[in-house]
Amino acid sequence: MEPRRSCQRSIPDYxxxxxxxxxxxxxxxxxxxxxxxxxxxxxxxLARTAHPSxxxxxxxxxxxxxxxxSIEEMNRKLGAIGWSAVCVDGFIxxxxxxxxxxxxxxxxxxxxxxxxxxxYTPAPDIIHEAAGHxxxxxxxxxxxxxxxxxxxxxxxxxxxxxARLDRAVRLLSDxxxxxxxxxxxxxxxxxxxxxxVAALGPPSEAARLAxxxxxxxxxxxxxxxxxxxxxxxxxxxxxxxxxxCHAPDVRKLPLTxxxxxxxxxxxxxxxxxxxxxxxxxxxxxxxxxxQTLAHARGxxxxxxxxxxxxxxxxxxxxxxxxxxxxLQQLHEADDGAGxxxxxxxxxxxxxxxxxxxxxxxxxxxxxxxxxxxGTARERLNEHATRAPAACELTLEYASGVRLRGTxxxxxxxxxxxxxxxxxxxxxxxxxxxxxxxxxxxLLLAERLLTARAGSSCPEVSPLAxxxxxxxxxxxxxxxxxxxxxxxxxxxEHLYQATERLRVQPAAQRPESISKLNVELEARLPHEWLLxxxxxxxxxxxxxxxxxPAKSLRARLWELEKYYEGQHPIALGLDYLSHSA
Numbered sequence: 389m390e391p392r393r394s395c396q397r398s399i400p401d402y403x404x405x406x407x408x409x410x411x412x413x414x415x416x417x418x419x420x421x422x423x424x425x426x427x428x429x430x431x432x433x434l435a436r437t438a439h440p441s442x443x444x445x446x447x448x449x450x451x452x453x454x455x456x457x458s459i460e461e462m463n464r465k466l467g468a469i470g471w472s473a474v475c476v477d478g479f480i481x482x483x484x485x486x487x488x489x490x491x492x493x494x495x496x497x498x499x500x501x502x503x504x505x506x507x508y509t510p511a512p513d514i515i516h517e518a519a520g521h522x523x524x525x526x527x528x529x530x531x532x533x534x535x536x537x538x539x540x541x542x543x544x545x546x547x548x549x550x551a552r553l554d555r556a557v558r559l560l561s562d563x564x565x566x567x568x569x570x571x572x573x574x575x576x577x578x579x580x581x582x583x584x585v586a587a588l589g590p591p592s593e594a595a596r597l598a599x600x601x602x603x604x605x606x607x608x609x610x611x612x613x614x615x616x617x618x619x620x621x622x623x624x625x626x627x628x629x630x631x632x633c634h635a636p637d638v639r640k641l642p643l644t645x646x647x648x649x650x651x652x653x654x655x656x657x658x659x660x661x662x663x664x665x666x667x668x669x670x671x672x673x674x675x676x677x678x679q680t681l682a683h684a685r686g687x688x689x690x691x692x693x694x695x696x697x698x699x700x701x702x703x704x705x706x707x708x709x710x711x712x713x714x715l716q717q718l719h720e721a722d723d724g725a726g727x728x729x730x731x732x733x734x735x736x737x738x739x740x741x742x743x744x745x746x747x748x749x750x751x752x753x754x755x756x757x758x759x760x761x762g763t764a765r766e767r768l769n770e771h772a773t774r775a776p777a778a779c780e781l782t783l784e785y786a787s788g789v790r791l792r793g794t795x796x797x798x799x800x801x802x803x804x805x806x807x808x809x810x811x812x813x814x815x816x817x818x819x820x821x822x823x824x825x826x827x828x829x830l831l832l833a834e835r836l837l838t839a840r841a842g843s844s845c846p847e848v849s850p851l852a853x854x855x856x857x858x859x860x861x862x863x864x865x866x867x868x869x870x871x872x873x874x875x876x877x878x879x880e881h882l883y884q885a886t887e888r889l890r891v892q893p894a895a896q897r898p899e900s901i902s903k904l905n906v907e908l909e910a911r912l913p914h915e916w917l918l919x920x921x922x923x924x925x926x927x928x929x930x931x932x933x934x935x936p937a938k939s940l941r942a943r944l945w946e947l948e949k950y951y952e953g954q955h956p957i958a959l960g961l962d963y964l965s966h967s968a
Contacts, residue, residue, distance in 0.1 A: 398491075399474070399491070399493070400487070400846040400847075400849075401846075401847075401849075402849030402850070402851055402854060403484060403487060403488060405854045405855040405856070405857055406476050406477075406480050406484050406495070406854065406855065407474045407475065407476065407863060408475050408476060408477045408498070408863050408864045408865065408866050409475060409862070409863045409864070409865045409866070410458065410459045410460070410475045410498045410865075410866060411865040411866065411867070412456070412458060414865070414866070414867045414868075414869065415456050415500070415867065416880055416883070417880055417883035417884045417886070417887050418503065418879065418880060418883050418917075419456065419500045419867075420455060420456060420883075420887065421503075421883055421886070421917055421918070421921055422500055422501060422502070422503055422506065422515075422917070423453075423455065423456045423500060423514075423515065424453055424454065424455075424921075425506065425917060425920065425921075425960065426506060426515055426519075426625075426627060427451075427452075427453035427515070427519060428453045428924075428963065429627060429956075429959060429960065429963045430519065430624065430625070430627065430630060431443070431446070431453055432963060432966070432967070433630060433631070434618065434624060434630060437617060437618055437630070437634075438617055438618045438619065438624060439524055439527070439610055439617045439618065439619040440617070441523060441524050441526050441527045441530070441619075442523045442524065442618075442619075442624065443523075444523075444526060445522065445523025445524055445525065445526040445527075446519065446522075446523050448465060448468070448469070448523075448526050449462055449465050449466055449518075449522035449523060449525070449526070450462040450464070450465035450466075451518055451519055451522065451523070456500065456514060457514070457518055459473050459474070459475045459496050459498065459518075462494075462496070462518060462522065466494065466522065466525070469525060469526055469528075469531065470492060470531070471492045471493070471494060471525055471531065472492065472493050472494070473493070473494045473495075473496055473522070474488065474493055474494075474495055474496070475495075475496055475497075475498050475866065476495045476496065476497055476498075477497070477498070477499075477864065477866050478497050478499060478511060478512050478562075479497075479511070479512055479558045479561070479562075480495060481554070481851060482541075482546075482554065482594065482598065483542070483842060483850055483851050484851060484854075485538075486537075486538040486539075486541040486542050487538065487542060487842075487850070488538070489534055489535060489537065489538030490535060490538035490539040490541075490542055491535075491538075492531075492535050494517070494521055494522060494525070495517070496514060496517040496518050496521075497511075497512035497513055497514060497516075497517050498514055498866040498867055499511070499512070499513050499514065499866060499867050499868070500513050500514050500515060500867065501513045501515060503917050503955075504955075505564075506627060506917075506955065506956050507626060507627040507628030507629075507956050507959075508626045508627070508628040508629060508657070510560070510561040510564045510654060511561045511562055511564070515625050516621060516622070516625040516626075517621075519624065519625050520620075520621030520622065520623075520624045520625030521605075521621040523624065524619050524621075524624075527667060529666075529667035529668060529670075529671070530619065530667045530670070532671070533604075533605075533667060533670040533671055533674065534605055536671065536674060537597070537600070537601055537604075537605065537674055540597060540674060540677070540678045540681070541594065541597040541598070541601065542841065542842045542850075543678075543681060543683045543840040543841055543842065544592075544593035544594045544596070544597045544681055544683075544841055545592060545593045545594060545681075545682060545693045545694065545696070545697040545699070545701070545841045546592050546593070546594035546595070546697055546699060546841065547592040547594075547696060547697055547698075548697075548698055549584070549587050549588045549589065549592075550588075550592055550594055550595055552584045552587065553581075553584040553585065553588060555584075556577070556580045556581040556583075556584040557581060557654055559577045559580065559581075560574070560577040560578060560580075560581050561654060563577050585651075591648070591649075591651075592697075593680075593681050593682065593693070593841070594841070596648035596649075596677065596680075597648070597677065599647065599648045599649075599650060599651065599652065600645075600647060600648050600673070600674065600677055602652050603643070603647045603650065603652070603661070603662045604620065604643070604662070604664065604670055604673075605620060605621060606620045606621055606622040607620040607622045607623060607629075607633075607652075607658050607661055607662075608620040608623075608643075608661070608662065608663075608664060608670075609623075609633075609640065609661050609662065609663040609664070610663065610664045610665075610666060610667065611663060611665075612663060612665075613640035613641065613642060613663050614640075616640065616663050618630060618633070622658075627956050627959060628657065628956075629657060629658070631959070632657060633658070633661060637659075638657075638658070638659065638660065638661060639659070639660040639661070640660075640661055640662075640663050641660055641661070641662050641663065642662070642663055642665075643662040643663055643664045643665075643669060643670075643673055644662075644673065645673050645676040645677050645680075647662050647673075648677055681840075682694070682838075682839065682840075683838055683839065683840040683841075684838075685838075686837060686838035687836065687837075687838065688720060688727070688836070690836075690838045690839035690840070691703065691715070691718055691727075691729070691836055691839050692718065693839065694715045694839040694841070695715045695716075695717075695718045697841060698714065699714065699841060699842075699850075699852075700712065700713065700714055700841075700842060700843060700849075700850045700851075700852070701713070701714070701715055701839055701840065701841055701842070702738075702839065702840050702841075702842065702843055702844040702845075703715070703729075703753075703836060703838075703839045704836075704837040704838050704839070704840075704844075705755075705805075705831065705833035705835070705836060705837060706833045706834055706835045706836075706837055707805055707832065707833045707834075708739070708740060708805065709737065709738065709739055709805035709806065709831065709833055710737075710738035710739075710844055710845075711731065711735055711736070711737060711738070711751070711753065711831075712735065712736040712738060712843050712844065712845060712848045712850075713731040713732060713734060713735030713736060713747075713751065714731060714732040714735075715729060715730075715731055715732075715839075716730050716731065716732050716750075717729060717730035718730075719816070721756070721786070721787035721788060721817075726754070726755055726756025726757070726785050726786055726787025726788075726789065727754075727755045727756060727787070727835075727836060728752065728753065728754045728755070728787065728789055728816065729752070729753045729755075730750055730751070730752050730753075731747070731750065731751040731752075731753070732750065733747070733748060733749055733750055733751075734746060734747070734748070735747045735751040736843075736845065736848045737805075737806065737829055738844065738845050738848075739805050741844070741845065742845070742847075743845055743847040743848060745829065747829060748826065749824060749825060749826060749828075750824075751829070752814050752822060752824065752828075753831050754783075754785055754787075754789050754791060754814070754831075755831070755833060755834060755835055755836060756785050756786055756787050756834065756835070757785070757786045757834065758783060758784060758785055758786060759784040759785060759786050760784075763832075763834055764783055764830065764832055764834075765801060765832045765834075767781075767783060768781070768795070768798075768801060768807060768830075768832070769800065769801055771795065771798055772798040772799055772800050772801070773800075777798070778794060778795065778796045778797070778798070779794070779795055779798055780792070780793075780794055780795075781793055781794070781795050781809065787817070788816075788817040789814065789815065789816055789817070790814075790815040791812065791813075791814050791815075791830070792812065792813045792815075793809035793810060793811055793812035793813070793824075793828060793830070794809060794810045794811050795807060795809055796808075796809075796810055801832065804832070805831065805832060805833065806829045806830055806831045806832055807829075807830050807832070808827045808828070808829060808830075809827070809828045809829075809830050810826070810827055810828065812824040812828040812830075875912075878911065878912070879912060879915065879918070882904065882907065882908065882912070882915075882918055883918060883921075885900075885904060886904065886918060886921050886922060886925070889901065889904075889922075889925050890925065894929055897925055897926075897929060898926065898929070898931060898934065898936060901922045901925055901926060901936055902936045904918075904922060905919070905922060905936060905939065905940060909943075914947065914950065916944060916947045916951070916955060916957050917955075919940050919943060919944055919947075920944060920957070920960045920961075920964075922936075922940055923937055923940040923941060923944065923961075923964060924964060926940070927964050927967060932964070941961065944957055944960075944961055945957075945961070948961075
């Protein structure tokens with residue numbers, strides 16, 4: 389195993405717009421109480437049921453139950469295990485997410501769930517991203533899997549229907565997470581999601597890789613179906629899922645590559661989970677799935693997948709050159725003697741892994757042998773020898789394509805992957821001639837090797853629609869500022885008073901707690917989380933059987949009945965009874 393070392397990741401320019409700044413001052417006392425409530429109970433429960441790396445991983449990644457973590461501090465801590473962290477604003481496009489992970493960078497959403505969504509939140513938040521994803525990364529085999537899965541997913545082709553599904557999931561998640569969403573809006577978003585799922589058809593390569601990630605890094609178990617530990621971030625960050633995943637009606641299935649055929653619903657608990665033998669098993673399954681990708685199959689099948697995806701792709705050609713762009717047409721000669729392709733304007737030419745040129749106009753690529761034998765490279769070398777001055781070229785391919793243009797600076801090719809021509813006309817079988825303005829790169833490769841989704845070159849963005857920022861503008865700050873109602877301001881004041889209790893002399897706390905409890909009864913009779921915090925303070929002082937504690941406990945059980953189990957009040961009381 390290669391030794392780990394501290395590192396600072398170099399972030400490609402196209403990922404920079406997704407990075408935001410965490411503003412620790414924007415977390416309210418309510419936010420801190422939410423973090424503490426969830427983390428204390430998760431830590432107590434998962435110390436027994438999670439992978440052994442969990443507890444040590446929390447500390448080594450800069451996470452404590454006492455306060456919401458600083459992502460800057462997490463970044464420094466993760467550097468010791470070969471990873472880093474950046475702050476992002478909620479959902480980011482799947483391509484950006486996998487690109488970060490392939491680099492060994494953990495993107496962390498800085499928002500935090502509301503008290504109404506303590507057991508489980510459908511939207512990304514810092515509990516899920518930090519306390520869920522970071523701890524198990526201290527295991528080197530698991531960390532290598534997460535990184536490798538990002539790399540493989542970056543090569544997997546999506547399809548246009550995936551984008552609609554992604555938008556529908558984000559909208560529904562955001563609405564369910566928001567405090568002021570209308571039931572009619574949620575119902576409309578649920579209908580859109582159902583319609584998007586129905587329109588999917590067979591899952592794309594990207595969808596299948598997303599499923600593998602979901603059933604492993606998000607909801608994975610390790611061990612055997614009858615004796616397992618939790619390691620998926622969705623389980624490690626959810627009070628609800630980390631408890632209910634053990635229910636007998638949640639099926640535990642051995643992990644195989646067939647899990648990519650099982651869909652998931654991000655807004656609901658999972659009806660089945662998959663169990664890996666160990667973290668080496670994850671690599672085995674990922675390798676098996678990766679061999680089904682068009683990139684691994686290569687040739688014309690890969691090019692067809694690139695065309696169907698309608699997204700940025702990389703075509704690898706014999707001789708070491710690559711093309712990055714959006715493939716818009718693909719034609720194969722009837723006898724298989726050649727191939728011609730058309731890229732949208734803006735395609736990039738890559739030579740030896742480096743950006744060599746951008747093509748402003750549409751890019752036509754003709755592959756295959758010339759009519760009568762020989763190759764374009766051989767023909768051009770003959771011209772360079774016989775006519776070192778500017779010359780007119782005509783290349784007739786065995787596929788029936790004829791290409792005419794001016795080579796203004798003939799020279800020996802010396803291994804070059806293409807030459808620039810001017811005033812080019814391309815005559816395609818049974819099609820009108822194509823007149824290409826400006827300079828035209830004549831590719832000298834004879835055949836297509838393979839194609840992959842995304843960009844093979846960090847200098848060329850594989851993404852469309854990245855967040856726009858004005859030149860010189862700083863990074864946005866999160867969490868976002870939200871309007872505060874008078875009732876919320878009153879609640880925040882009481883939470884701040886509860887936070888101050890923890891630094892009071894122990895002898896003064898019971899009286900302060902009693903006063904706050906009286907104030908709560910008068911002003912906020914249905915507030916449960918603050919009462920739980922007061923009861924926790926008394927429990928820490930070993931006053932769990934005092935009269936104020938008994939009063940708070942009785943009121944919390946009344947609120948458990950009042951809310952009909954919609955909040956984890958009973959779970960919180962159970963935690964305190966075992967920690968007393």
